[in-house]
Amino acid sequence: MKNRFFTLSLLILPFFIFAQYNGTIVINWFPAKKTNIGDYSVRIPTFDTNAFQFDPINKTIIYSSPIKSNSFNENIIINNVTYENITNEELGDLIIGNIPSTLNEKVTTTISRDVTTVFLTFSPLVKDNFGIKKVTSIAYSLVQNSNRTTNTNKTNTTQTISNSVLSSGNWYQFQIKKSGVYKISRSFLQQLGLSTNAIDPRRIKVYGNGGKMIPLTNNNSYPLDIEETPIEVIGENDGVFNNEDYILFYGEGTDTWNTESKTFNNLYEDESYYYITIDGGTGKRIQTFTQPSGNPTLSLSTFDDTQFHELDQINIGQLGRQWFGEKFDINNEQEFDFDFPNIDATIPVKISTETASAAFTPTSFVVSANNSPVGTINFPAVANNSGISFYTGNLPSSATFLGSEKNKIKYTYNNGGVPNAIGYLDYIKVVAKRKLVGYGKQFHFQYDNAFSTIGIVEYTLSNATAINQIWDITELNAIRKIENNNQNQFSFKANLGEVRKYIALDTNDYLTPTVSKKSKIANQNIKGTIFKNNQGQFQDIDYLIITPHFLINQAEKLATFHRNYSNLNVKVISTESIYHEFASGKQDIGAIRNCIKYIYDNASTPNKRIKYVNLFGDASYDYKNRINNNSNLVPIYHSLISNATGESSFASDDFFGLMDTNEGNITSSFGGIDIAVGRMIVNDTKQAEEMVQKVIDYHDLKSYGNWRNNFVLIGDDSDVPSDASLQEKQSSLGDLITTEKPFLNVSKILLDSYIQEASAGGFRYPKARTDIFNAFEKGALVFNYLGHGGEDGLAAERIWEKSDGQNLNNPFKYPLFVTITCEFSRFDNPLRPTAGEYTYWNPKGGAIAMITTIRSIGQFSAENFNPLLTRNLLSFGSNTYVSMAEALRISKNTNPNSSTNVVVFIGDPALHLAIAKPKINLTKVNDIAISQPIDDFKSLAKMKLSGEVTDENNNLLSNYNGEIATIITDKLVTRNTLNNDGNSPSIPFSVLGEAIFRGNATVKNGQFKFSFVVPRDIRIPVGNGKISFYSKKDNALENQTGQNTTIRIGGINENAVADNISPKVKLYMNDENFVSGGTTNQSPILIAQLEDENGINTASGIGHDIVAILDGDESNPFVLNDYYETKLDDFTSGTVRFPFRNLSIGLHTITIKAWDVYNNPVISEIQFLVVGNESITLTNVLNYPNPFVNYTEFWFTHNRPFEPLEVQVQVMTITGKVVWSKNQIITTDGFLSREIKWDGKDDFGDRLGKGVYVYRLTVKSSLNNKKAEKIEKLVIL
Structure with missing residues (x-):
């Protein structure tokens, strides 16, 4: 992705602008209404477009939409804006003070895989002296500027393949914690595992990139390999490393300020790592500092000493990058010591800090230093259901105090008299002016104002006898030294104009590194070998799997599958090897991103760039394993905002798919994702093996079935009036899917269309819940839920709970589960596994993949995003489909906003939906070509159907042999929601009619035929029905789909023969070896084999369903119509396979009632003993x-x-x-x-x-x- 900002102008541009395009934006406003964002709701005005965006932090709204554009070289002119007044009442909960006085127009260009999208963003609300106005229309012009250059900051397309220094030689790793000069002795080398007897010290080399974090923003400031660090080897000239010889080097610890994350601590590691080798030529040595020759323009004998205190121990909301240290609850006063030897006490000491308060009343921190007040930090009360868990606060930037060599800084938390109010300390930063005086310790120094000063500075150090050297450590790979020959007063000169960093070495104070747990490092060469195939030739990479080393075998199994089945070039890399090569041994999300970017940038051509990245391992909000049972296997990107429970404090894997320059530091909405990224949230080898096997099973012959024609939409009911749109949106989406992809059989499970029942725990929809899980176990290509939800399940009526995902039993029929709801799958909190995670983790059921949410999402954004996602998933207008993760990537890029940041893909990103190929055509009815007038499907008429399996262009596949499954449904049925909660009007919606036939036939040489008798119970008025076809080829991974919606169903066959004979039935539990009275588990499968010369009735006439009555409870029958299928080429007999769930232990009786198409009944029963599942019964x-x-x-x-x-x-x-x-x-x-x-x-x-x-x-x-x-x-x- 690439972001570019253009200045909008109202002026006529010069003559070199041409190729004008005019556009108009019309905004249709809706009155303010409540919209839900997770656990809280806000009342805000909205407008009817996907361009609507709500900023939950600032409580403002934004218009942002793609506009027509032809190139980068464009300016925009706002020609005309029309407004209408809006009252404070209509503004609802928006914060008036945050509404700007101008449009704040901005044009942003994003680039994704060389596709350019231009977005116009502005504030649709503007305030002036007369009040607040809302924009109702904008007229604009896009004009091309011939004087502007084309975009020069695209992704690199020049191949820069290189080898890692780790590719050969012997390498040993050690670690440090704080920044400073370290001494490596002969005994330390021996502890690392080096044999020191034959070492030529001149060949000793130290490598490492220090402890700072890799920039989140894509740029070239961080090396792609570990770099050699200049060192000084005392005693190397004789070529022998003696006992008294040693190595000095400057090591950068993890204690450096990071502006992007506003912390002094490395977020990912507490230690930084360095490498040592003795192979190869001579090593890099510290060179002499070249002092400028001119006279000094500034003389300094003092320096700016920065000290900080920061402990990362507590993540208040268990989200985001901000961690806190001390907690102020029981102990509301705490003191912190800062020592500044040789301080210049005449200069005030600067202090900055960040604190936080989580309290439902106003609170404050009072800060004092050396018993004198410094300042007060005030916090507002945290409001219930506000989406904010705490507030942060700082001292004024001008805060100072008079210091001394020993300083005590005290923090007093005033909890407002509320004992459960808690304060937190993030960090304290103190900057004091110290004298350049030696004091027996090494020390850093610098002049902070050097960047704004021109000339030459002379630093003078006193009491410097023990200071033998000054090192310029500004560039870690180009350290320079200034030597002091035992002078008590020592001076050197340096150029001004930039802040340069120095350290004074004291011969009595060197730091000692630590031996790593595994000091010997194996050779590796990701950069040099990643593009090589088995023959050593260059080959572009399609798919990268990144995983911890202990999951490599399972990741390789998945890679092998895709190499063979998907014809993808797949590479597997361990996180450990990425960290060694791209992050100097440290965990860092930037290292993973840079590794991916290296692969992306070095593709042979732009269209062969990497497409998919699989983060094969779970993630956590805790990068450093401070919490129990942590799951930080492959780290995830976390937002800096950490106090909002909604979309502002998001976590996202899209970070790893942002490849263009200046991307990566994600703060709010973004677009232009270049790679489809998915995550398989596995935690151990067993779980990894199970999830990989599910992927393989998804493509197995056993998975081929007409369940692939099913699409299930679930809509939440109206708990509040604003929820009414949830079901309306789902119903409309179902109709759109039926129009665009008529081969799909869409089921609408709208909760408010079911009878709501009261229970001890609240209102419930038991029948809707049963329908959902029956649909899951019958199988569907996609389940799509829109509505309220959370970590524990879906809907206030608990239609889905945590245990449900674990208990599902739908082997080989795994759907994509889309849940556009709130934090259903917040997988980055290992302390609280979610309902979404359990649904994915189910080894023999649940979902194959999930497009789901990791944080709360705004209802309005969710309602707009769901149809867009579906359009891309099902590739409306085309029969060429992209992977599920790719569909999500495209959807996010189409209209990026902060809400879509929280939508994630769980699963294999290379997975495509198991959509069968077109086509299957009905050719004849009763031997009459359908191009001619054909018979209506009348009640009790015997119908003969013929058809063909063809390619997309209707060419017969004459070598196609297999089976075809057919479902014929009656005319569409209109149903209505019931307004159970009294919050919305009754909504009519259409669904498929009853299935009048389910059968299977043989396909031979691409052709098929079958017969059946139309049930008596069809609805008599004549109208269009639907035939749904699904075929699978014998012993081949090939399947086809098709439909016909021109058949006419209705009327009565007056010449039907008489039939008064009841069907025959045989009952079993689980398999045909079962004998009535035998044992089963708690979720057995009922098998009913039915036979009748005219077929079995499945048309759902009143009282004529196939039903199962459990233990005589006739008020709660199980309707089995949808579970009946005929035998192959025989409509007179078939089988019901119905799964019961969670039956109580003990003896049960099932009574079956079935009817033939003439409505002749049959009744039979079977008994079985349920035993518990906890123990195995033999x-x-x-x-x-x-x-x-x-x-x-x-x-x-x-x-x-x-x-x-x-x-x-x-x-x-x-x-x-x-x-x-x-x-x-x-x-x-x-x-x-x-x-x-x-x-x-x-x-x-x-x-x-x-x-x-x-x-x-x-x-x-x-x-x-x-x-x-x-x-x-x-x-x-």
């Missing part, structure tokens, strides 16, 4: 046949269907000696396992003697490690 353990000669199978019944079980069989002699054993992972669809087989031979392949043997069967759960075992006997003949 029954019917046997081997068959028994006795046997050379073949037997080990059978057992268990209560863990669909769960991977670790099964062991040990065969022993009567005396207990194990003669044969077998370990196998077994997963069964039902309760019976008979997968383990044996030929009667021992572990060495020798046949065992005849006789009686004992065997032990052990079964262990791979989910909770529960196990059970049984011992039985067998006989070998």
Whole structure:
């Protein structure tokens, strides 16, 4: 991304401007209404466009929208603005004082993968002497300026591939904490692992880039590899490293001020790392400082000494980059000591500080120094439901006090009389003027005003006998020295015009580094090898996976899959290797970004740049593992604002996809993301293995099914009047999807269309909740939720809770779960796993990926963003689809704002939606071509349908053989919301009609045909129905989809033959080996096999549904129509497979009622005993046949269907000696396992003697490690 700002002008531009384009913006305002942002709401005016943006911190609104543009070389002229007055009442909760007096126009250009987007941003509210006005229209002109140069700050396209210095030689790592001059002795080298006997000290080299953080903003100020640090080796001239020899070097610690993050501490590490090697040529040595020859224009014998106190121990809101140290609650007074040897007490000491207060009453900090007041910091009260968790405050910039060599600074927190009010200290910065006098310690010094002064300065140091050198440390890779020959008073000169940093070395005070835990560093060369393929040739990279080293194997498994299946060039890099090469060994998000940028910049051509980045590992708000069970595996970008619970304190992985110059320090809205970034939030090898396997399963033949034609929309109800738009938006989106992608079968689960029931915990929608989870387990391409939510679930009525994501059982039918709600998946807080995380982590259910929120999002922005996202996900107007993460990237770039910052992609960023290819066409009805008038689908009419599987251009795929699944639905049905809460009018919405047929047929040479009888219970008025087709090719990863919406359904077949015979039914639980009265788990699957010569009725006529009655509770039937499918090429018989969930332990009875299409009924029942899932239950353990000669199978019944079980069989002699054993992972669809087989031979392949043997069967759960075992006997003949 690239940001450029142009000045807007109302003046006529000079003659060199041409190619004018005129545009008009009209703003249609709505009255102020409440809109929700997480746990709080605000009442604000809005307007009807995606350009609306709300700033929740300043309580202002902004207009920002893309406008037409042809090039970079454009200016904009505002030709005319029309206003209307707006009253204070209409302004709602907006802060009038923050409304500007001008439009504050700004044009911003973003570039994403060389695509330019120009945005016009302005304040739609303006105040003047007469009040507040709202903009209703703006006329503008874009004019091209021939005098302006083209953009010269695009992403680098010149290849600069280089090798890392770590690619060869022996490297040893050590660490330091504070900045200063360090001494490395011979014994220290030995501790590192170096053999010092043969060291030539002239070849000793130290490398490192210091402890400062890598700039968040993309620029060239931080090296792409570790750089050599100049050193001084005492005693190297003889070529032997003797016991008395040593090395001096300047090490930069993690204690340097960072402007971007406003901290003295490195956010990611407490130590900085350096590397030492003795391989290669001679090392870099500290050179002599060249002093200017002129006379000094300024003489200094004092310097500015900056000291700070900052502890990063507490993150108040568990978000953002700002950490605090001391807490002021029980102890409201605390003192801090600052020592300034040889201080110039005549110069006031400057003090700056940042503090915070979390209190519901006004509070303050009183700061004093040396018993004299310095200043007071006042804080407003934190308002309930304001989205603010605390306020920060500072002393005035002019704050000073009279100092001494020993200073005590006291902070007193006034809690306003409220005991639970808490104050916090971020940092104290104290700047004192000290005399340049030696005092037995090394010390830094500089002249802070040097940058604004021209000439030559002369520094004079006194009591300098022990100061043998002064080092200029301004550039760490070009340190210079000034030597002092035992002079008590020592002077040197330097040029002014910039602030240069120095350190005075005292021979009695050198610092000592620390040996790293793993000092020997393996060779690596990311930069030099990342583009090489197996043949050593250059190959562009499509996809990069970044992961901790302990997850490399699982990441490589995913990479291998995409290399083979997706034909992508995938590379896997460990975070540790990135930190070594790009951050001098330190954790730093900038290192990861710079590594990605190196790959992006060095592609062979712009269109071959890297497309996807997978951050393969969880993240945390705590970079330094200060909290228990931390999950900081691959760090995430956090905003600097840390006190807002909403979108202002966001966390984002988009940082790693911003590749253009001057991007990266994200403060609010941004666009121009260049790379689709996703994160697989895995924490350990087991979880990583499971999530990778889900990706593989998503593409497995077992995943191919007509569930890929389903799209489920869920809309929240109206808890307050402003919520009414949630369901309206979802209903409209469903209609749009049906128009743009008619092959999709859209389900609308609008909560307010269900009966709301009261419970002890509040109002609930039990039927809606059941429909949601039934839809999940039946399968859908996408689930899309719009409404209220949080870390614990969705909607105030708890339609989705944390445990639901864990309990879902939808193997191979994993949807993309879109939740445009508040912080449903706040994965960066390991102290509180969220409902979204549990939904993703489910190894055999849940979602394949999630487009979800990590913070609260404004309702208005959410309602506008969801349709935009859907448009890109489903590629409206095209059959070419991008990956899910790429669709999110495009959507964010289209209209960037602070709300979309909180939307994240969880999952594999290279994943595409499992959308089947077009087309499948209906060609004939009752042997009449559909181009001719065809028969209506009348009640009880037997219909014969024929069709073809074709390519997108309707060419028959004559080599296509497989199966086709067909669903025929009756005419659209109009339903209404019920206004359960009394906050919105009843809203009509249309949904698909009842399924009158679900069947499967054979596709041969691209053609298919099937017949069925139309149920009596169709709605008689004639209208358009829908045929939904889905086909899959035999033994191939290929599937097609299609639809027909021109068929006419309705009317009565007056010539239907009579049928008074009821259907036949057979019932089972979990598998067809089940016998009534047997055991099941708590979530068994009911299997009902139905047969009738005219077919089974699924048309949902009143009283004619296929229903299951559990334990006689006829008031709560389970409707099974949607779970019935016919056998292949046989509409007269089929099967219901219905999952029950969380049944109580004990005996249960299920009664099935079904009807044929003539409405002849059948009733049957089955009994089963539910056992708990906590322990494994083994029954019917046997081997068959028994006795046997050379073949037997080990059978057992268990209560863990669909769960991977670790099964062991040990065969022993009567005396207990194990003669044969077998370990196998077994997963069964039902309760019976008979997968383990044996030929009667021992572990060495020798046949065992005849006789009686004992065997032990052990079964262990791979989910909770529960196990059970049984011992039985067998006989070998």
